[in-house]
Amino acid sequence: MEAFNLRICALAACLLLASQASGYTMEEMCAQWSGTGYVGNPSNCRAWGYCQGQKLLGWGTCPNDYVFNSQKGSCGYANSTVCATSAVDTCKAAASPMYVADPQNCTQYCYCNGKGDTEYGNCGVGGVYSAGTGKCVWGPTCPQDNICRFMLNGIYVGDPANCGSYIACNNGVGTAGKCGTDLTYNLANGYCQTTNNCDGDNSNSGSDGEFTINEPDTTICAKNWEAAEFPKVGTVTQTYKYVSDDTTCYGYYYCATKEGTGYWNECPTGTQFNQAAGKCVSPASFSCAYDRCGNVNSQFMTVLNSNCQKYKICASSVVQSCPNNLYYDEVYNICTTDEPTYAICKAT
């Protein structure tokens, strides 16, 4: 350690520094946290997300000239708040000198001279910069590369690599912890407990258990046959049909004939069943009247007949509107001024 050229942050602000892509999405951060509050957006240092009940329920951006401080969970002046995604941006705005980590390269660190310029320092062979201590330390892993980097100071979250264990977040740095003997950490409530919750599946994808693959139905083919198209394989029109299960957006029955028994199956994850087309397609490309949150790994889905101005929060089924009459773009998951052209937006 002493062999390194140790650079110690002169400013208390250095404790809040962070760097290096943590590799966790906001959805993944929320999934590990039992609490309610903000997380930083790893792709844009002005943007944030809002977690509740282990789901990402909202997102937004700080005003111009502000940067989101993930550890405080609030927007701070750009001239005194580290932009966790760009050292150059931090230095451009910094009103006083400070050391910051380089999010692109952990083996070096940056010095903001307080006049808008960025200077680079090298941690030497085998060294990496630790934003938490403001020093070069031995590698090989980058200290900033942890789930706490974009999360609040002073919280406990689940260890994504080790279900049943937790991580304590302090100023963007995670310290791993283990519950006592025979206890496991429960992500949902943040407590160590005797029951083991580690084999649960919290996703909203796949079958919801209403149907099982190949489940037969003797009346569905006759009922929905006329509404369905004969599918084509290449250019050859087939003699069987796929029909809606009349319950989910992603399940369909295979019908060899109109009089025959239907056998249930489900679309690949991310797609939903369009009976008129006889195939699994992008959910935005047609208007499914059932729960559009099924079989998609999306936090939000457009509400049918809302002109793409309303969306549903899949985790809670709460319907919301974008601010300022903006349109909700389901494919890109943003509120936007441009009205999307997807079929789901035109449905009446």
Ligand SMILES: *[C@@H]1O[C@H](CO)[C@@H](O)[C@H](O)[C@H]1NC(C)=O
């Ligand atoms: C930082 O920016 C804010 C808002 O623009 C300003 O009020 C404040 O004086 C600035 N601080 C410094 C140290 O320049």
Ligand SMILES: *[C@@H]1O[C@H](CO)[C@@H](O)[C@H](O)[C@H]1NC(C)=O
């Ligand atoms: C990272 O920084 C070090 C030290 O400044 C430099 O030698 C190295 O080439 C950089 N690596 C990359 C991938 O840019």
